[in-house]
Amino acid sequence: MAPFLANELWNAILSLLPRDDLPSISRTSKQLHQVVEPMLYHTFDATKHNDGPGKAVVYFLRTLLNNPGLASNVKNVTLRVMARSNGVRTEFGTLDMFFFTDNNRAWMQEQIVSRSMLPHSICEDWYSSISADGNWDAVISFLLLLVSQDLECLTMHNYGALSHYYFINRLLGLWSDTSRKSTHEGRNPFSQLSEIHVHKNEANGGAAQYMTLINVLPYVKLKSVRKFTGRGFADASFQMIANRVFNTESVILEDCRITNSVLKNFLGSFAALKKFQWTDNIAVSIGNVFNAIGNVPQLEAHLEELIIDDASNGGRYTLPTIQDLTQFSILKTITIDSFSALGAMEKRDWQMNTDMDEFPHEEPEFDPPDVLYPAARVDAFIAALPASLEYLMITACRKPIFDCVLRIVTHNKGKSLPNLTQLALAFDDDRWAYAHRSARLDEYTNIASKNGVKLILPRSH
Known part of the structure; x- marks a missing residue:
């Protein structure tokens, strides 16, 4: 019996099925074949x-x-x-x-x-x-x-x-x-x-x-x-294209061996780039990406989202690499790894008691209890952020990041980050579960909420 449903309804139903089932369905009737055919040929993946x-x-x-x-x-x-x-x-x-x-x-x-x-x-x-x-x-x-x-x-x-x-x-x-x-x-x-x-x-x-x-x-x-x-990409000689001929609004570069000058020339060839993502998973970077970004004038006027994941190079840097982004007038979303944002953790001047027998309900920490991010670095990081910022995510987080939350969210009510509404702290898989069980998580979440910021802990991928 021929199906009596309209093609639009069949299309909605069949779009929910696994693609491997579609060839068999396409052979059941002429109407279903007509519905399934565009789905079958929509994607061709030779790999x-x-x-x-x-x-x-x-x-x-x-x-x-x-x-x-x-x-x-x-x-x-x-x-x-x-x-x-x-x-x-x-x-x-x-x-x-x-x-x-x-x-x-x-x-x-x-x-x-x-x-x-x-x-x-x-x-x-x-x-x-x-x-x-x-x-x-x-x-x-x-x-x-x-x-x-x-x-x-x-x-x-x-x-x-x-x-x-x-x-x-x-x-x-x-x-x-x-x-x-x-x-x-x-x-x-x-x-x-x-x-x-x-x-x-x-x-x-x-x-x-x-x-x-x-x-x-x-x-x-x-x-x-x-x-x-x-x-x-591996490139040390790319020259800026005259008249900024590229209309592309989103550029994602992963694991590239390119110099700051090449990156600057490449980004400078786009007329109105709205999103830029730099990801280095295998420690191949040969320069501070922020040096290149800060030297592209049109980015300041057009960039809305910036994603920097340079955590694989974290062992090379003691100090953070982020630079002044306050001139980026419409930059609303920033995702940045903790190493680029805050640098390496430092030892406290005093030692905490780590005798687990005195704290029978605590689990061993992945990060030593005697390390922190210096307050001056946290303040410098906040000062580098644009006033237009609405969403901030810090990835590759360690436990001491919680000590930074209070300083970050309280700037929401001041003049530094008046538009900040969400702060996300992304922990690696082995730290994510423990971070959720942190005794002070609820306290920091409430403080953030009172300052108009939603604190969330997404799982890193």
Whole structure:
């Protein structure tokens, strides 16, 4: 019996099911197939295919060639760069395009010429690199061209495997320039692409050797891109782009080996960046990130959210690295690790009695009871925060952070932090449970509440 519910209701119901169940459901009736089809092709992730990312691309491209209309359903694409070594240098891997028919080849050649808008000579090389060589760069460029009008998010893994992407860069470069000159509001290739994620290599390693910021310029130059994430850059020579051509509003950089001057030049190339996140999980930093942030004038006027996680470098610093942020006029949210905010803990001038026999209900502490954050450092940290701040999170917290709470929240009623409404203290997993059992937690929570601040203890991830 055919289902009688409206497609909108079926869509709401089926969207709650695991994606693996959708192919079977799509075969039960024509109506359900129509409902499920956009869900099935919404996301293509080559890295999760059982036969590997190369075969995944081949199978997916064959499907699109046989049914081009499916391309409009594709919103999210994740790929992994295929590279190989020929003994002398690393080059693109090849894909076995065994399924090509004469009709496929003719249609593909027509699409490359009519949709890419690239010069004829480049189109000829592009077509030849696909049909004759199965070159990864050429094949992926064609795949992206097919889904370009509706693509919203693109993720590239192992991007540092090679230093130059000829066909991808030419295609994206042309349409990034076109999008900036065009006043047309309709859909063009890559006009809906709002998120870009580029990673040097996957979590389990790989052949990646380098990845510079210049590699990703064709992506961030696209007028539509609002969020960019980059992981694993190594760059000491990037120059600021004239006229601040990037429209991206959110930039996340993870585990990057880049100098302060390079970071300053990169951030200075964005016209109105609203969110910046710097995460260093493997202690690769080669400079104080705050030095770069403070030297980018347009950040002071536009930045609304700042996330700094430099805890892996905590052992290198005795003093905090945060610098004056009071000129950031609309900065409302700051997340910062305790090392960057307050530096290393120091010993008290007196010793507490740590004989556990006298305190039978107390559990052993993860942090020594004779350490603290000097009051002068806490005051300096508060003084560095902007008056516009509404939400403050300190990560990688230790037990002595509780002694800082009173000084921070009482500034809410003064002139320093008049807009602060939430203070979050994020402890590592091994400290989180103990922090919740702190005898003075309720006391500090009540003090914060009386000062108009909600004190919360989220679990770190």
